[in-house]
Amino acid sequence: GAGVSQSPRYKVAKRGQDVALRCDPISGHVSLFWYQQALGQGPEFLTYFQNEAQLDKSGLPSDRFFAERPEGSVSTLKIQRTQQEDSAVYLCASSLGGINEQFFGPGTRLTVL
Amino acid sequence: DQQVKQNSPSLSVQEGRISILNCDYTNSMFDYFLWYKKYPAEGPTFLISISSIKDKNEDGRFTVFLNKSAKHLSLHIVPSQPGDSAVYFCAAGYNNNDMRFGAGTRLTVKP
Numbered sequence: 001g002a003g004v005s006q007s008p009r010y011k012v013a014k015r016g017q018d019v020a021l022r023c024d025p026i027s028g029h030v031s032l033f034w035y036q037q038a039l040g041q042g043p044e045f046l047t048y049f050q051n052e053a054q055l056d057k058s059g060l061p062s063d064r065f066f067a068e069r070p071e072g073s074v075s076t077l078k079i080q081r082t083q084q085e086d087s088a089v090y091l092c093a094s095s096l097g098g099i100n101e102q103f104f105g106p107g108t109r110l111t112v113l
Numbered sequence: 114d115q116q117v118k119q120n121s122p123s124l125s126v127q128e129g130r131i132s133i134l135n136c137d138y139t140n141s142m143f144d145y146f147l148w149y150k151k152y153p154a155e156g157p158t159f160l161i162s163i164s165s166i167k168d169k170n171e172d173g174r175f176t177v178f179l180n181k182s183a184k185h186l187s188l189h190i191v192p193s194q195p196g197d198s199a200v201y202f203c204a205a206g207y208n209n210n211d212m213r214f215g216a217g218t219r220l221t222v223k224p
Contacts, residue, residue, distance in 0.1 A: 040217075041217075042202050042204075101159040102212070103159065
């Protein structure tokens with residue numbers, strides 16, 4: 001596709017359940033980013049990949065959050081034992097790297113009951 | 114630690130007038146600044162950017178101004194159109210690998 005895609009668009013999970021969120025970046029984009037956006041806030045950086053290497057995971061809020069990009073293309077953000085405070089929109093973005101704008105996907109809205 | 118701040122949560126302007134959205138930052142390491150526009154249920158869309166070596170960048174109706182000494186940037190939209198109504202996010206980073214976003218300003222342009 002022409003843009004960044006994310007799936008699922010909406011996810012409802014029971015507290016304690018594990019979830020996996022998928023991101024398909026723009027083909028050829030080296031850099032991939034995950035953000036968490038709470039209601040009424042701007043996107044908060046979670047983690048960053050350059051190709052398959054996770055170069056920065058300083059924004060991951062706890063060890064329940066794990067991201068991977070094994071072949072340098074599709075990425076998955078996994079949240080284990082979800083909690084209510086994990087409810088947010090999770091945005092994925094990709095870029096050519098360096099000083100280039102990031103292109104965002106539509107996000108996955110996660111609701112933890 | 115909020116390194117990028119948008120102190121106005123909302124702004125309302127009349128169609129045809131100028132919209133000015135403001136953003137302040139605290140980290141002097143930031144060397145690249147962007148504005149994103151977001152409609153409901155969509156991801157943010159890149160609008161315009163400026164690097165720290167410039168103080169102005171213009172693209173059609175959109176102009177971004179950067180005041181490094183004040184650590185302040187602004188987005189001017191002129192003339193404003195109803196289709197510009199959206200949430201606007203300011204973002205700042207260095208090497209585009211560690212971007213920080215403001216909380217956003219909701220712009221409403223009234224016909």
